[in-house]
Amino acid sequence: MTRSSAPGKVYLFGEHAVVYGEPAVPCAIERRARVGVQRREDGKLRVHAEDLSLDGFTVEYGGGADGQPDVDVAESLVSAAMGYVDGAIEQVREVTGEEEVGFDVTIESDIPLGAGLGSSAAVVVAAIDAATRELGVTLEPTEIADRAFRTEYEVQDGQASRADTFCSATGGAVRVEGEDCGSIEAPDLPLVIGFDGGAGDTGELVAGVRRLREEYPFAADTVGAIGDVVRNGEDVLEAGDLEELGRLMNFNHGLLSALGVSSRSLDSMVWAARNAGAYGAKLTGAGGGGCIVALDPTDETETALSYTPGCEETFRAELADEGVKRLE
Ligand SMILES: Nc1ncnc2c1ncn2[C@@H]1O[C@H](COP(=O)(O)OP(=O)(O)O)[C@@H](O)[C@H]1O
Ligand SMILES: C[C@@](O)(CCOP(=O)(O)O)CC(=O)O
């Protein structure tokens, strides 16, 4: 068994707009997905994902008579849930040249699913690293990031940026603009997360923004305005000015809201954080439901969020300096 872990992330700025070539700044956080992989001689792929919202299930497929998963839930649910792992293993087969190889894959994750903390990228990055090493191939984090991006790109129907996967593979704070990905310096950020217990469908939400952008020139301008906020934010981040950083995060949230990707519970949590004195707060990731990120060095935001209807969980997030990690 070969095991790897990879971190989730929050977006300080730039989600959605990054899909259209604007810059974005995600930061890796110490919540990880751990993936264990063991080679199988029969060419099948068997995935055990305890934490998946499908109630902990095991699927076996790839070598069966009809190639269908052997599991007693709707096919569409399984393919939605399995797309990322399946895609990661396809990348491993391609890069190692072992086209017929099978694996037992076990996934454990502290990252809520579909909540904007990048669980998909963390699972894909950790799976690619563990499975390639299981076959005796060690890839550089940038190569893992690239392969993981291709997986997200396919699962999200050709609508994905390199931001989540690069951030998860390399760790720390990163800046992504199109194919340009690099690490940046970030001060110690007092990140507080609020989670509404729900999830959004990344593919659907990205497609919704794309439609708006095609239909309304001012929606395209809104995407461009997010890019301007990010460009401003980069300088402010370098200067370590948390108050201004918070103001820009608030602005970024408003623009995302205009693009239709916020929700009632995300907005409630954002306002609870602001009223509690946070420097700023915004949704993180694809939106539709899931998590917000706020900046607050005091306990006020966490306390306020714990009393906010619609907020199921709140916690402080530490920046993860390390990206993909090789375990034992
Ligand atoms: N613990 C896990 N086990 C198996 N698959 C997972 C796990 N966590 C996430 N995934 C995959 O990632 C998908 C969620 O990704 P996505 O919709 O992009 O949201 P996010 O990346 O914000 O968490 C899940 O539907 C599933 O396919
Ligand atoms: C909306 C988007 O910018 C970020 C999605 O983040 P997440 O999967 O919700 O964590 C899509 C992308 O960059 O691929």
Ligand SMILES: [Mg+2]
């Ligand atoms: Mg994702």
